[in-house]
Amino acid sequence: MASSSFIAILSLALLVVFMGSATAQLSTDFYSKTCPGLFPTIKYKVHSAIAREARMGASLLRLFFHDCFVNGCDGSVLLDDTSNFIGEKTSNANRNSARGFDVIDDIKSAVESVCPGVVSCADILAITARDSVVTLGGPNWDVKLGRRDARTTSRAAANRGIPQPTFNLDRLISRFSSLGLSTQDLVALVGSHTIGQARCTSFRARIYNETNIDSPFAQTRRSNCPRTNGTGDNNLAPLDLQSPVVFDNSYYKILVQKKGLLHSDQQLFNGGSTDSIVRSYSESQSTFFNDFVTAIIKMGDVKPLTGSKGEIRKNCRRAN
Numbered sequence: 240m241a242s243s244s245f246i247a248i249l250s251l252a253l254l255v256v257f258m259g260s261a262t263a264q265l266s267t268d269f270y271s272k273t274c275p276g277l278f279p280t281i282k283y284k285v286h287s288a289i290a291r292e293a294r295m296g297a298s299l300l301r302l303f304f305h306d307c308f309v310n311g312c313d314g315s316v317l318l319d320d321t322s323n324f325i326g327e328k329t330s331n332a333n334r335n336s337a338r339g340f341d342v343i344d345d346i347k348s349a350v351e352s353v354c355p356g357v358v359s360c361a362d363i364l365a366i367t368a369r370d371s372v373v374t375l376g377g378p379n380w381d382v383k384l385g386r387r388d389a390r391t392t393s394r395a396a397a398n399r400g401i402p403q404p405t406f407n408l409d410r411l412i413s414r415f416s417s418l419g420l421s422t423q424d425l426v427a428l429v430g431s432h433t434i435g436q437a438r439c440t441s442f443r444a445r446i447y448n449e450t451n452i453d454s455p456f457a458q459t460r461r462s463n464c465p466r467t468n469g470t471g472d473n474n475l476a477p478l479d480l481q482s483p484v485v486f487d488n489s490y491y492k493i494l495v496q497k498k499g500l501l502h503s504d505q506q507l508f509n510g511g512s513t514d515s516i517v518r519s520y521s522e523s524q525s526t527f528f529n530d531f532v533t534a535i536i537k538m539g540d541v542k543p544l545t546g547s548k549g550e551i552r553k554n555c556r557r558a559n
Contacts, residue, residue, distance in 0.1 A: 265383035265543060269362075274354035281363065284346045285370040288339075293484040296371040297435030298339040303368035304431070304538070305333060306361070308418070309400040311542025314361035315392035317343060317555040323391070330397030335473065336438060340556070343367065347555050360555035361386035365539050375434055377486030378528040383539055387549035390558040404441045404501040408511045411503060418541050424534035426507055426516040430527055432478040433490035437500055439464035439474045445502045451509055456480075456498040476500060488528075491521035 270277050289296045306316040309327055316333070317340065318326045327333055328340075343360070346367060350358050362384045373379050402414050415425040446457045447466050465471045477483035478500050479490045491508075494517050499505030508517040520527035550559055 265385040265540065265545070267381040267383055269384035270354075270358060274350070274357045276353045277350060277358060278366065280349050280353055281346055281366045282370050284342070284349055285367055286374055288342045288345075289371065289374050293375070294436065295339060295342060296375045296484070296486075297431075298337075299342060299371045300368045300431055301435065302337065302339055302343070303364045304428070305337065305397070305401055306364055307538050307541050308402070308414075309392065309397045310389065311544070312361055312365065312386055312539055313389035313542070313544050313549060314359060314364060314386070314552065314555065315389040316397075317360055317364070318389070318392050318558070319556045321557070325394045326392050327394060327397035330394045330401065332397060332401040332403065343555055351553070356551055356553065359386050359388045359549075359551050361388050361543065363555070368535070372431075372486050375484060375486040378532050380532045380536060383536065385545055386543040387545060388552045388555075388558075389544060389549055402503065404437070404503045405444075406503045406506070408506040408509070408513065411506065418538070420534065420537060420541075422513060423516055423530060424537060426513050426520070427527065427530040427534040428538065429504070429507060430488070430490055430520065430531055431486075432501075432504060433482070433488070434479065434484060434486055436475040436477050436483070438472065439476070440468075440472045442476065442500050442502075443468075445500070445505070449502065449505075451497055451505055452499075453497045456496075460500065478504070488520050488524040491517050491527065495521050 285299065288299070302316055303312070305327070306312055306314060309315060316327045316337070319328070320326050328337060343363060346363055347360060350363065365382050365384065365386070369380060369382050402411055406414070411425055412422050415422070420428070442460065443464055443466070445452060446460045446464060460476055463471065463474045463476060479493060480498065481489040481493060493499065494505060494508040497505065499508070507513045553559055
């Protein structure tokens, strides 16, 4: 009798564990019944924002990246500072460069109007990233959903978590690996630099001090980024000079030509283990697109809050 009771209890415990694990899984149809108008609502807002300013697509995609690299994809990048914590917005990687928060606010308001209290800010970031890529000519994919929002975060966590433009290849591989992302995922995801721009402070050292750079390219970039610190620090340059507002594979072509704008960019094609991947993507846009989709879905799976963890914020800038 005791043995039967033990087996029954063990079976119940395993069932609870299984159910908890199942509950924690993200799914592409998470809101199919609770918010059927979610996708067209966000798509319209993203299209409108990018129509007003093409650069916004890169900014919105970057928010999703920076969110996932700090304690997982939990919407923490959107939190304003409070008396209890200093958030991610003033971290080294985000200060004076992260943008698009007002667009996310607008999207959240629109979503709340059609299904209040249902969709997390973390999931809005994931969908917005996909729609930004598609709007600018990139691949489409089914976004896995069901994330919940963090109630707190920290600037220190962002400073530790977000890769820096000064990273060498080993540090890039290590940081991505710590999130369960492979070297191939790394190279594919950094291909998002085919859109967007960087501030002079991010590439000044490269264009003046490094030798693995195309000389005419460096000279062109110097015209808008003076050598002296404090002069022109916020001047912008496109990460992909060929097609800065089109999501394509030209980013890899410029790396092969030694025209990577950031030190970390050119590290992907500098005689190391990732050269062959870069060359493959430079020769085949479809290969890049396929691998990018695989990688960004994996990135979206990084430590999400699910089930009863976290919350569904009413306002993406603050906890409820």
